[in-house]
Amino acid sequence: MDPTSHQFKENAKQALSNDNLQSALAQMKVGFVERRREAAEKIPEFDRLRDQARDLKNHTLANLDRYLERYERKAIEAGAHVHWAETAAEARKIILDICRQKQAKLVTKGKSMIAEEIALNEALEADGISRVETDLGEYIVQLRNEPPSHIIAPAVHVLREEVEEAFREEHTHLDDARRLSEPSDLLNEARAILREKYSEADVGITGANFLIAETGSSVIVTNEGNGDLTQTLAKTHIVIASIEKVVPTLEDASSILRVLARSATGQEFTAYTTFTTGPRRPEDTDGPEDYHVVILDNGRSDLLGTEFQDALRCIRCGACMNHCPVYHAVGGHSYGWVYPGPIGSVLTPTFLGVAEAGHLPNASTFCGRCEDVCPMRIPLPKMMRHYRQEEFDKGLAPPAARFGLDLWRFAATKPRLYRLGTRVASWAMRLAARGGSLRKAPLASGWTDHRDMAAPTGASFQDQWSARGGRRRPSAR
Amino acid sequence: MPPDQSTHQEPERPRVGLFVTCLVDFFRPQVGFAAVKLLEDAGCEVSAPLNQTCCGQPAYNSGDSKSAAAVAEGVVRAFAEFDYVVAPSGSCAGMIHEHYPRLFQEDPVLGPMAADLAGKTHELISFLVDILGVDRVEAAYEGVVTYHDSCSGLRELKIKAQPRQLLASVAGAHLRELPSAETCCGFGGAFCVKYPEISNKMVSDKADDITATGADTLLAGDLGCLLNMAGKLSREGSGIQVRHVAEVLAGMGDAPAIGQIDEPMRKEG
Incomplete structure (x- = not known):
């Protein structure tokens, strides 16, 4: 089977617009979860x-x-x-x-x-x-x-x-x-x-x-x-x-x-x-x-003796994919190779490398439900994070993401500068949204294509907190 | 108790450093003030160090451990002096509690400091209930509320009963459970912009489930998830009010809900 893990995003998009697949996934995501819960509680x-x-x-x-x-x-x-x-x-x-x-x-x-x-x-x-x-x-x-x-x-x-x-x-x-x-x-x-x-x-x-x-x-x-x-x-x-x-x-x-x-x-x-x-x-x-x-x-x-050894405990029960919200959304074929779901997001880069399968460990919210239900207690999110790190260290992460992280690091390690930056951004957002929500925001279309973005409700906590001299309410002097 | 009498009359008052979190600081500062009120009402002396920014999770989850450690170092140093560190977020508290020790495990200086910080860092609601023994609050909120269990708090920090216990003491609030309360809302930090279509599917399903409860208010303990769900509900034209649970518990539930301007128009009862 020729892997298509590298085009996970395209696979996922197709899966999301496939009505039959979505009906099938809607059925499976309830049944497996309930049955496992009952069996475990018994x-x-x-x-x-x-x-x-x-x-x-x-x-x-x-x-x-x-x-x-x-x-x-x-x-x-x-x-x-x-x-x-x-x-x-x-x-x-x-x-x-x-x-x-x-x-x-x-x-x-x-x-x-x-x-x-x-x-x-x-x-x-x-x-x-x-x-x-x-x-x-x-x-x-x-x-x-x-x-x-x-x-x-x-x-x-x-x-x-x-x-x-x-x-x-x-x-x-x-x-x-x-x-x-x-x-x-x-x-x-x-x-x-x-x-x-x-x-x-x-x-x-x-x-x-x-x-x-x-x-x-x-x-x-x-x-x-x-x-x-x-x-x-x-x-x-x-x-x-x-x-x-x-x-x-x-x-x-x-x-x-x-x-x-x-x-x-x-x-x-x-x-x-x-x-x-x-x-x-x-x-x-x-x-x-x-x-x-x-x-x-x-x-x-x-894998023996590496941080991925724990993956060898897997007994292929499928609980991780049965409980995975990403699997529920896009189905198994989107993962593009033999093993889908969270265990697939660990095994596929292991077998095929992060260049082919780098998307899979990234396409997780780290909600942790897979690890929570894994009978062998495999730390799946931790392993996915390892692969994200490997991808980052090898310079395979998208340039925009790297630039964003550099910028964020620069600001977030300088609290005064950070506060200045948030002050400007907050002011701009509040002006644009007039206090409510933004339906469109520059550089944030990934968010605003699908949902509104709440504007800040006022000056930042830190600015308000300092203005009040480190007190909850303005002092009644 | 008046908050501005920070004197030395009560020497046993625990000194709590409030880790505001970058999202609360920027988007919804009143959650920070709600946290201060709840902590002060429970007898804590609260400070919010000015040299805090973010917990470092965006970099940590992107595989950029160096940047994560650079930002986390600031947190480790800024909060070293407190008895406890409390965040109105299971995600950020979980980052400090679960992941900081790993991030600094090979650092002879910061390693022990991070381990110390991890041991005294808590999410707000579980801190009130589990550490301070708070079992009720003085607050009122008219309406049917439903509750989403944010993933990090639920699974890393085992937060499930604590917010429900305190909500039960809020006069006028009726909790109606969300059947998919333990299913991720699709936020996932950078995930929601890296995989927007998948995130959208997840938050759409979540919004449907929330609407199906018939509740007029959605509460949760993490602003990231709340902004995601509120943004979806708002885009769909839903009138459901979305708030951080701390706002309601602190009796500050009358401010406009997330993403809204006007005074809330909640259905009565």
Whole structure:
């Protein structure tokens, strides 16, 4: 996927004038917030669980090499093939080689953001391998030929009517007169179509929510059960996961699972939580004959020991974007790459650099709601500020902004001069507004294009305060 | 109590330095005087050092830490002498309380001074309630008011119950909660001019929510957010009065609302 993060402003403008998208976003912004709040309030220990989950991941990241090696050893013992990929290109090659070796014609895919990160879909397509997304949301965006706009709800930007349209266009073998007006109609139709694909597929690819060092297992959580069918009905199962997905023990995975679904969808637990350890054993009735795990670094190990290490705690629950007012305004595609929302505003400059993605950490009011709801307590605003600083230090900030800051600094470090300046500006504004509001102001069109600007109500506090000799009311002498 | 008897009769009166904030200083000085009244009524001796300008947040949030530190140094030095520093803003108080120690963490002189300042800096309303134990005010304000929780105060300083507690004691004022009270209004300092369309979408949604409450007055504790929301409501032709919560709590709610000239024409009750 070619990033468009550098044109975030244009993307956002388009998104704001897209009525369908705005209707979809208006629906999502209420539901997720309410459900997460209810789920969190239901268990008094929720915040303590968040602390535990944070500490556990911090411990894991401090010993990442050890846990990854342990995971590899246990996974191999269970019969897995473990592959290490340092870059996205290496991961793609590993997966394509397996597919070629299996002479795969059809691949089924469960939801995986890592697959998006390494641009796996494009690579499969270029190799002539058909791909069917089995997560309903992913299936919808596949039919619409677009990337997911949210990390747990890929088609959250799509209205029901638009899904119906995509299904009618694609499923031409079905009766034109069929009813598709209810969400359940759409779900059943997708289910019926996907059923056929699961056993037809040569390779099933899934992501992983966790890799468990203690047992060598991979874990996925889903609500549709599509992941289980994807990974058990194809003869070959490939798991693609990034290095920070490892946790020490089963117990640790269940600790994090307690905050994951509650933060994501407000569920206590997802409908399906599936642990996979190795391929089918002789006594098993089903399961894949081959089980591969591709472990991707793609720059993550460079973050260890830096101010961005905390971002590796992310469990991809989506709570930050579900609560982000900027995401609510412009949707996930505006962010221009794989990861949207506040975590995307940190990860995108990490992966692509501030020259490409500098807008994202700037396009935040620092309202702090993302950090407030993050189950792993990732200090997202602090990291965005780091990127603003990097951008400023590299001289990438717009010249007008730099000039403005220089001017402001010059005045704000000289209180007498500052007061003189405010006196003149205040006088001019009051004269222009005659005490009320300005509808237009020079150099402030960003403000006055959309709202009035209140004029000062009088001389500055400092001038009035000095005139009164440092007293609240004029003294009654 | 008469404010102009700053004598040594009551030696335990806490000495409070008022950090006026640049927005209050410039746009709405009466918020500063409301703060002085509330603090004096609660028994404080209030000073407002003349050598204060801004907390440095515009530079800090723009990634210009050097400029931020240059401006913040002025604040650190100007307020070193007080028992407490109080600002009628969660955003500026949050900057000093949360971020100054980080800004000066490698400075052997200013580092400890900044840490000391951070520890004694408070937002006005939470200072009155949490530190001074004020649980009611003598004020009247006729009308249905709704309240927006500004982000920095809410999340950095945990200000939520304090303004509501004091508002409950204002005669004639009825609080009707804003369902999206905890959602950012879209101000965000430079954000609102750097990303004007996104900011506009956020403040438009906020204005709709405010209007839907049916309240005739909107209050909040941060002038940046208030100017943003008032500017939007005014542009939309709304008659909703917008004020800083300190004005109402100090019994100064009869001045023209933000951006308005005339005497307020509030609906009764």
